[in-house]
Amino acid sequence: MSLKLVFRIFGGLNILTGAFALFATKAMLGSAGLTVTPELITVGQGFAITAIALGLVSWRTADIAGESLYAYGQLFGIVQLLQILLIVYHLMTGQAGGPPVYINLVVGIVLVALFYSYSQQDENSVITSDEEE
DSSP, rough: OOHOOOHHHHHHHHHHHHHHHHSSHHHHHHHOOOOOHHHHHHHHHHHHHHHHHHHHHHHHHHHHHHHHHHHHHHHHHHHHHHHHHHHHHHHHHOOOSSSHHOOOOOOOHHHHHHHHHHHHHHHHHHHHHHHHO
């Protein structure tokens, strides 16, 4: 596995989540234990476009970041960590629950670990290759 693949996984998951939130908003929000209202559907669809946009940015970052990819990996790890903190907050306050929340939590923790791990590996290989020159 490589950092580029981690970006692709993160991007693909965000695009899928966004597409599901856009086209099956009621089902997605209802499965998290939320009371679905027309207003919440509107907010959910806004979230959907944001998730799709983040997915596209992540997917393309792997191609355009060049030697800065490891720095972007650290940044995306922080972004995912913020999402985890929000999920934990929602669990603690009882605002959301159910299997989707726990699945997102586990996937998020794995992604943070992968971003961190592969960002460190890539950063170390860049430093090593710079020192050799």
